[in-house]
Amino acid sequence: MRSLTNPGELAARLAQFEGQSALVCGDLELTYRALADRVGEVADQLGTERRLVLIEADNDIDGIVNYLGALSAGNVVLLAGSNNRDVVATYDPDVVIASRSGKWATTEIRRTTEHDLHPDLALLLSTSGSTGSPKLVRLSYENVLSNAASIAGYLHLTSGDRAITTLPPYYCYGLSVLHSHLLVGASIVLNEHSVVDREFWEEFRKRGCTSFAGVPHTFDLLDRTGFDEMDLPSLRYVTQAGGRLGPDRVRHFAELGQRRGWDLYVMYGATEATARMGYLPPDLAVDHPGSIGVAVPGGSFDIDDAGELIYSGPNVMMGYAERDSDLGLGRTLDRLRTGDLARFTSDGLVEIIGRKSRFAKIFGLRIDLQRIESELAEDGISACCAESDGTLVVAVEGDTGVIGRVAAISGLPRSAITECAVDAIPRLPSGKPDYPTIRTLSAGLADISDVRALFADVLGIRRDEVSASSAFVDLGGDSLSYVTMSVRLERLLGHLPPNWHTTPVGGLRPAVRKSGLRSVETSLVLRAVAIVLVVGSHAGLFALWGGAHVLLGVAGFNFARFVLTGKSRVERVRHALSTVVGIAVPTILWIGVVMAAGTHYYGVTNLLLMQKILGPDGPTQGHLWFIEIIVQILLLATAVIAIPQVDRLERQFPMGFALSVLAVALLVRFDAFGFHSGDQRWSTLHATFFFVIGWAAAKAVSNHMRLVVTVAAAMSTMGYFNTTQRDLIVLGGIVVLIWFPTVRVPAFVIPVLTVLAGASLYIYLVHWQILEPLAGHHLPAIALSLVAGIAMWWLVSRTGSISGRISELRRAWPAASTGPLGTSRR
Numbered sequence: 001m002r003s004l005t006n007p008g009e010l011a012a013r014l015a016q017f018e019g020q021s022a023l024v025c026g027d028l029e030l031t032y033r034a035l036a037d038r039v040g041e042v043a044d045q046l047g048t049e050r051r052l053v054l055i056e057a058d059n060d061i062d063g064i065v066n067y068l069g070a071l072s073a074g075n076v077v078l079l080a081g082s083n084n085r086d087v088v089a090t091y092d093p094d095v096v097i098a099s100r101s102g103k104w105a106t107t108e109i110r111r112t113t114e115h116d117l118h119p120d121l122a123l124l125l126s127t128s129g130s131t132g133s134p135k136l137v138r139l140s141y142e143n144v145l146s147n148a149a150s151i152a153g154y155l156h157l158t159s160g161d162r163a164i165t166t167l168p169p170y171y172c173y174g175l176s177v178l179h180s181h182l183l184v185g186a187s188i189v190l191n192e193h194s195v196v197d198r199e200f201w202e203e204f205r206k207r208g209c210t211s212f213a214g215v216p217h218t219f220d221l222l223d224r225t226g227f228d229e230m231d232l233p234s235l236r237y238v239t240q241a242g243g244r245l246g247p248d249r250v251r252h253f254a255e256l257g258q259r260r261g262w263d264l265y266v267m268y269g270a271t272e273a274t275a276r277m278g279y280l281p282p283d284l285a286v287d288h289p290g291s292i293g294v295a296v297p298g299g300s301f302d303i304d305d306a307g308e309l310i311y312s313g314p315n316v317m318m319g320y321a322e323r324d325s326d327l328g329l330g331r332t333l334d335r336l337r338t339g340d341l342a343r344f345t346s347d348g349l350v351e352i353i354g355r356k357s358r359f360a361k362i363f364g365l366r367i368d369l370q371r372i373e374s375e376l377a378e379d380g381i382s383a384c385c386a387e388s389d390g391t392l393v394v395a396v397e398g399d400t401g402v403i404g405r406v407a408a409i410s411g412l413p414r415s416a417i418t419e420c421a422v423d424a425i426p427r428l429p430s431g432k433p434d435y436p437t438i439r440t441l442s443a444g445l446a447d448i449s450d451v452r453a454l455f456a457d458v459l460g461i462r463r464d465e466v467s468a469s470s471a472f473v474d475l476g477g478d479s480l481s482y483v484t485m486s487v488r489l490e491r492l493l494g495h496l497p498p499n500w501h502t503t504p505v506g507g508l509r510p511a512v513r514k515s516g517l518r519s520v521e522t523s524l525v526l527r528a529v530a531i532v533l534v535v536g537s538h539a540g541l542f543a544l545w546g547g548a549h550v551l552l553g554v555a556g557f558n559f560a561r562f563v564l565t566g567k568s569r570v571e572r573v574r575h576a577l578s579t580v581v582g583i584a585v586p587t588i589l590w591i592g593v594v595m596a597a598g599t600h601y602y603g604v605t606n607l608l609l610m611q612k613i614l615g616p617d618g619p620t621q622g623h624l625w626f627i628e629i630i631v632q633i634l635l636l637a638t639a640v641i642a643i644p645q646v647d648r649l650e651r652q653f654p655m656g657f658a659l660s661v662l663a664v665a666l667l668v669r670f671d672a673f674g675f676h677s678g679d680q681r682w683s684t685l686h687a688t689f690f691f692v693i694g695w696a697a698a699k700a701v702s703n704h705m706r707l708v709v710t711v712a713a714a715m716s717t718m719g720y721f722n723t724t725q726r727d728l729i730v731l732g733g734i735v736v737l738i739w740f741p742t743v744r745v746p747a748f749v750i751p752v753l754t755v756l757a758g759a760s761l762y763i764y765l766v767h768w769q770i771l772e773p774l775a776g777h778h779l780p781a782i783a784l785s786l787v788a789g790i791a792m793w794w795l796v797s798r799t800g801s802i803s804g805r806i807s808e809l810r811r812a813w814p815a816a817s818t819g820p821l822g823t824s825r826r
Helices: 009-015 032-046 061-072 085-091 141-154 172-184 198-207 216-222 247-260 324-328 369-378 403-410 435-439 441-459 479-493 522-539 547-565 569-596 625-641 644-652 654-669 680-699 703-717 724-739 747-758 760-771 778-799 803-812
Strands: 021-025 028-031 052-056 076-080 095-100 103-108 121-126 136-140 162-164 187-189 211-214 237-240 263-270 275-280 291-295 300-303 308-312 319-321 335-344 350-355 359-362 365-368 382-388 391-397 417-422 517-521 742-746 817-819 823-825
Touching: 009 032, 021 032, 021 061, 028 032, 032 061, 052 061, 052 085, 061 076, 061 095, 061 103, 076 085, 085 324, 121 141, 136 141, 141 172, 141 275, 162 198, 172 187, 172 211, 172 263, 172 275, 187 198, 198 644, 211 216, 216 237, 216 247, 237 247, 247 263, 263 291, 291 300, 300 335, 319 324, 350 369, 359 382, 359 391, 365 369, 369 382, 369 403, 382 435, 391 403, 391 435, 403 417, 435 441, 441 479, 479 517, 517 522, 517 747, 522 547, 522 724, 522 742, 522 747, 522 760, 522 778, 547 569, 547 625, 547 680, 547 724, 569 625, 569 644, 569 760, 625 644, 625 680, 644 654, 654 680, 654 703, 680 703, 680 724, 703 724, 742 747, 747 760, 747 778, 760 778
Parallel strands: 021 187, 052 076, 052 095, 076 121, 162 187, 162 211, 211 237, 237 263, 391 417
Antiparallel strands: 021 028, 095 103, 121 136, 136 319, 263 275, 275 291, 291 350, 300 308, 308 335, 335 350, 359 365, 382 391, 517 742, 817 823
């Protein structure tokens, strides 16, 4: 590729691709001709005077156009993010181009530069991918073009390729994607979403993207998205750089690519080499997952006597800049000492075996921090190490209890090691570990110690089993612990964080309490109020019907929050089946006890939880209709999510899927399929829409979506029952569930709500056998029903006679699920 001797040629090079798509951002698609015109306009506005131009670049069209326009005008471009105060103070740019309140503005500080700018200097980038450090890498036009051509060559890029952005352009990896694609007339979809966002994959499919780039953290996130099962027919290849990806992870994604028809390119590079120095050919990734491969076209690797890897090639930087005066320097090196210790394999590939510069002096010992991280990674532990005030700080993601292992690796005494469990390794915008932040983590340990102790106490597990990255749904919470935890957590923190059940322990922080009121989960309050309404109405004290149908909505709400959080289809199915067990086992045992007593209440079909379908009808035979319907709905939902295609669809479009299911449920509710609502055998189908409304309520994350669900609830509920009062009670409960995740109540009410909600299943089971002999004595009957149910709940939770059996089954099916009467069970 011929060097760009005249930067003004840039616009002409872009224009040669004419009407091909260059940049896509939202609804706007820019052709190469249009891009060249806009680049030329920016160049004309900046003029012919060569200056230092700072651009706060981002993944949008105006940012890219300004960057290319500044280059085309012959300026030296300093690409930065918004955290650029030190850079500005050190280099004093002549022009600043930045977006303010969504509008791009050019601020001309001076018309003629006061800097000595070397004629070969084209681009300045941070060494780390962040923009806080004033130490910059000086890159020439030759550096940029040669590396772009090299990357385009080994990736076999053509004008038919289309990449979607995952990294900011001020990070060399993200910028290399832009350069290499523009060089061959390929297209780039500018995106601000993460790979865990549904919108990212919607855009990927809509635009027919052929590739995306990822740092190691990106591949961790892919595990949470169901990427292994995604249907991405346009995907041609995936690239990985920005840090070492463990060999087992490389092999996993390489094999996945082989099955799915795309290639994995593991790449090695640094900003000092304009991006790429080496790559591992895809056909070698499965057999050589620990290697960085071979040098990129035009470059070469060497290893000196000390074992340090040295790279040579036209993409090696001109040198560093640490102060304004360095901008006038020419090339100060022609070979790049990488700082990595490496070796050549018998196949001629390069393997990195350590890091020369990542050493710390602690207790008089020279500690290889990279070696500690690598050995922990081989044990399946994601960790990063840093030295702070003479101690070794180890940030651990997902696992705790590694101090002994670190001590064995490093030779340090345990007292010199501080373990900091985190929900995720702190990272820079580039995706690399943020070591300055890691050094400060030990100061925050006390913040989460009480929370970890609370989780351990409520869940009955060891404290060392509670890592900062563990959430309630990961630690085995059941229906009792869900109620108890929400109340005690609010008491500890002074507030109840939204989505606390899926928030890692490390993210649960205290807040200043502003009043005597306390936050309680709405679903907990609804359970407590609903069970009182059920018992009171059955006793004849009042006629406030509808509590059971509110509980159906709560059950669907918690099904979506707990069952559908499973990381795999198998796990979700296990969650749901565990839920069924948690409801059915105590119910069947109680029915058996009542039948053994020779009473007239229940028969064999009740024991099978099928009386509503199989009959017979009778004054007491339908007492447990609510529990039967819950079990049947859950089994139906389990059968649906067990279908692989359905599981993938729900993961990709959770709200859309919930609304689709709700639409089907409403068709059944309005008898669009010819079922007879008066026929008891179809009562399960007709009541399903209450459950699905709760499901949709949990997935509605915007006010717009909540409004849609509210309208659906109103349309389907009003007129469903035989009285307006009952319609309004049920609708009121569902609306509160949709719009208010928590409610504020006086502190003295919370213990009462907690006990009633926790014991709701048992109260429902026993109250029928208490109300009949106390007929006419409303208040005593209600009070005794509540007390008896609470006593059974307390007895079971203490003796474990039933819950212990359920726990054994849950250990066989390790998963979170929705428990009795809309509670969480795991």
